[in-house]
Amino acid sequence: KEVPAKPSLTFRESSFSYDAERFELGPINAHVEAGSHAAVIGRSGSGKSTMLQLVSGLLPVKGDLLINGEPLSVYKEESWYSQLAYVTQHPYLFSGTLRENIILGTPEYVGTDLDAAVEKAGLTEVVEQLPDGLETLVGEGGRGLSGGEKQRVALARAFMKKPTFLLFDEPTTGLDVKTEQVLQRSIEELSRNATVLTVAHRLHTIKKADQILLLENGRVHASGSHDEL
Numbered sequence: 603k604e605v606p607a608k609p610s611l612t613f614r615e616s617s618f619s620y621d622a623e624r625f626e627l628g629p630i631n632a633h634v635e636a637g638s639h640a641a642v643i644g645r646s647g648s649g650k651s652t653m654l655q656l657v658s659g660l661l662p663v664k665g666d667l668l669i670n671g672e673p674l675s676v677y678k679e680e681s682w683y684s685q686l687a688y689v690t691q692h693p694y695l696f697s698g699t700l701r702e703n704i705i706l707g708t709p710e711y712v713g714t715d716l717d718a719a720v721e722k723a724g725l726t727e728v729v730e731q732l733p734d735g736l737e738t739l740v741g742e743g744g745r746g747l748s749g750g751e752k753q754r755v756a757l758a759r760a761f762m763k764k765p766t767f768l769l770f771d772e773p774t775t776g777l778d779v780k781t782e783q784v785l786q787r788s789i790e791e792l793s794r795n796a797t798v799l800t801v802a803h804r805l806h807t808i809k810k811a812d813q814i815l816l817l818e819n820g821r822v823h824a825s826g827s828h829d830e831l
């Protein structure tokens with residue numbers, strides 16, 4: 603089954619633990635309306651990134667994750683991955699060319715899509731300065747990229763996909779002003795036609811969200827709009 607063009611997301615008694623004695627996420631009950639934007643907030647270690655990873659399908663979930671009311675497992679895996687963009691705190695670059703790292707998961711694309719993604723992610727200058735441009739080897743065994751540059755590669759990946767579901771783990775600190783601005787603008791553009799679950803640190807992001815989920819010790823302690831909380 604194909605993932606619908608406007609996916610909603612429901613956590614129904616969803617839980618996960620890395621190691622039962624230590625941290626447990628959930629059980630979580632929450633609903634993100636199709637096309638709406640939810641912000642996950644909470645202190646460091648409360649489980650925000652883990653919650654996003656659950657949705658990404660990278661971690662085995664106990665309980666249910668529902669897309670438009672149906673378990674994620676009824677949909678074709680490749681259908682979910684083609685709709686989903688996940689911009690993490692620490693994007694992983696595999697050993698390969700920059701081009702390969704950007705088109706990851708987007709088998710059918712045209713060159714203009716790639717150019718646009720590079721441009722929108724604020725990578726044009728970076729590419730120009732690399733010895734072989736987009737053909738430069740990066741990742742393990744290749745050229746290292748800075749944290750900010752890796753974030754922008756993750757953004758370029760997201761622009762390639764034109765996702766209907768966006769997971770974004772907003773960086774806490776450490777990005778230069780320019781990357782921050784590119785990130786902010788890009789995420790806004792990507793969010794326009796997508797259902798979004800963001801780990802939010804900026805007040806601006808939190809205020810603009812349709813719904814805020816406050817995590818404490820792996821549980822949703824409170825939820826509502828910015829005015830309600």
Ligand code: ATP
Nearest residue numbers: 620621625644645646647648649650651652653691
């Ligand atoms: P931050 O704001 O610092 O990013 P967070 O709310 O995103 O924090 P998580 O990264 O989800 O928190 O971590 C939740 C808990 O799970 C923490 O106690 C953390 O130590 C633990 N944890 C995270 N990743 C792993 C892992 N790969 N293996 C074991 N424990 C982990």
Ligand code: MG
Nearest residue numbers: 650651652691
């Ligand atoms: Mg985190």
